[in-house]
Amino acid sequence: MILEVKNISFAYAGAPTLFSDISFSVNRGQIISIIGPNGVGKTTLLNCMANLAAPKDGEILLEGKDMKRLKAREIAKKIAFVPQFIIPSFSYDVLSYVVTGCAPRIGTFEKPKQEHYAIAQQSLEQMKISHLAQKYYTQISGGERQQVSIARALAQRPKVILMDEPTAHLDYGNQIKVLKIIKELAAEGYAAVITTHNPDHALLLGGEVAAINSNGQFIFGSSRSVINEDFLSALYGVDLCLHHIPGIGRDVCVAASL
Amino acid sequence: MNKGAYLRTVFILFLLLCCSALAAVCIGRLSVNPLDVYQVISSKFAAEPVIDETLEALDTVLFKIRIPRTLAAMMVGAMLSLSGAVYQGVFKNPLVSPDILGVSSGASVGAASAILLGLGMIERQSFAFLGGILAVVLATAIPKLLKIYSNLILVLSGIIVGGFLSSLLAIMKFVAEEQTELSAIVFWQMGSFAPIDMKEVVAISPVFLIGTILLMGLSWRINILSFGEVEAKTLGINVRQLMGIIIACASFLTASAVSICGTIGWIGLVIPHLARLLVGSDHTKMMPVTVISGALFMLIIDTIARALLTVEIPLSILTGIIGAPCYAWLLYKQRANVF
Secondary structure, eight states: OOEEEEEEEEOOTTSOOSEEEEEEEEOTTOEEEEEOSTTSSHHHHHHHHTTSSOOSEEEEEETTEEGGGSOHHHHHTTEEEEOSOOOOSSOOBHHHHHHGGGGGGSOTTOOOOHHHHHHHHHHHHHTTOGGGTTSBGGGSOHHHHHHHHHHHHHHTOOSEEEESSTTTTOOHHHHHHHHHHHHHHHHTTOEEEEEOSOHHHHHHHOSEEEEEOTTSOEEEEEHHHHOOHHHHHHHHTSOEEEEEETTTTEEEEEEOOO | OOHHHHHHHHHHHHHHHHHHHHHHHHOSSSOOOHHHHHHHHHHHHSSSOOOOHHHHHHHHIIIIIIHHHHHHHHHHHHHHHHHHHHHHHHTTOTTOOGGGGSHHHHHHHHHHHHHHTTOOHHHHHHHHHHHHHHHHHHHHHHHHHHTOOOHHHHHHHHHHHHHHHHHHHHHHHHHSOIIIIIHHHHHHHHOOOTTOOHHHHHHHHHHHHHHHHHHHHTHHHHHHHTTOHHHHHHTTOOHHHHHHHHHHHHHHHHHHHHHHHOOOOSHHHHHHHHHHHHHOSOHHHHHHHHHHHHHHHHHHHHHHHHHSSSSOOOHHHHHHHHHHHHHHHHHHHTTTTTO
16 A cells, blocks of 8 residues: 545635545555546645645555655655646756656755666656657647656656646547556556546546545545446536447447437 | 757856956056056065055055956856846746845845935945845745745735835935935945945855855756746655745845845846856756856946946946847847747
């Protein structure tokens, strides 16, 4: 067990409780898709796990230690976070960007050394994007940026990779490519927790589903056991159909005719 | 940009700086031959000083006036440019200048109070320094009082403090005696190295050295801060602590610079852009280049200011007249990929 979320609840200052009593654990090689309608706190839950937001009640244990008591540097050695999108104010080349993933292992007054650049190169190779190394971050496409961000997360040598809507802002091909990458990462032993607006992505990824509904209720379980037509229709408040397509051998979630 | 090209750029800039420093020492109402400069300086270190009347006069000009002034101009240029570069980095905004947190307004109020109280030069400088630091303390206290920690709130606090202090300054100018006090305040605000001697140089060098070394050490972390708070935090950085150190260093640099020579506009905004154009946005490379180019630019401006006309031209006039078109040119040059 790498991460253990125990009975956490969250409320923004002066606002009613967003969600409460959420518990689940994250293990090696596991994929967890956080789903639910807009505004239920999917990203907030992910932010709590990334130590970007502090739960009101409950605790999150990182390898058995309360995350509140850990230093940001210690957390960053185990948990990497891939933000939804990045708008850089200054243009750095891709390699300089990816090498910042080594920051948790570099002293405050130090600069990255040859070994750290080697790690960054290796992460780029792992993502099969070595050819981008010298390009400026501002000059590459959205899909490439997402890959570069994941490469930086890999340079952190984490155990868990958290991704906030990794498929948002990407074309259909790149969405599927990113899902494939997530699956491969899980096969290599990384745990991946993602938020997504597309229940079909949760089905494609398999693994676990963590759903928050509009009443703030939390449902957790394997995607196969949790996801069914009634569940999805109730979650999103529209008619959704689940069909098994024999040709591709999986269940597909689609909307009913408008 | 590869390492060789970067080192070459640094070397060329450094060479230019050395040549300009020598030229600045030679140029002036009493122009000096570079060879004589060498003689004067070497006779200082000789076991038995050669006594020569013309050299003795030169000695006074060089050591009492020109060398301190040259050193001060270089340090002030470097300090203002470096804090501009650092603020632009951590606030993720290439339009930010060193007075973003109200340092200059605070220093102006400090200097103006010393002038109105009829105090001397040392008090004026100390008041300016304290005023500048106090303004930053106020600007950083507002987010703490509001319990909202974000760079945007910090920048807005800087604007609030700056605006308030500008009005205070306006009141002081309004009540000031026109011929003496008001003109002293106005001249102080336009910036000048005329009253500088070795004592000011000695006073600001520790701040210059410590601030510059600390910030250079943090240059790679500044890259990470420039991605924004979320990314910096998830990369394991204690954002508030690091921001605190960086703001303290940059504020001390700016306040010390402003305290000895008055407010000087443009340089802290333009030089970081020049550095980015030369070596790219990576702070580990652009910060050293910023320091050297800032020193070079300020030195050239100050030399023009004192040698062009028979009267001294206030520095802000020249930094604006030269800096603003330079800035436009830089924006034109870097439109492709720097932002």
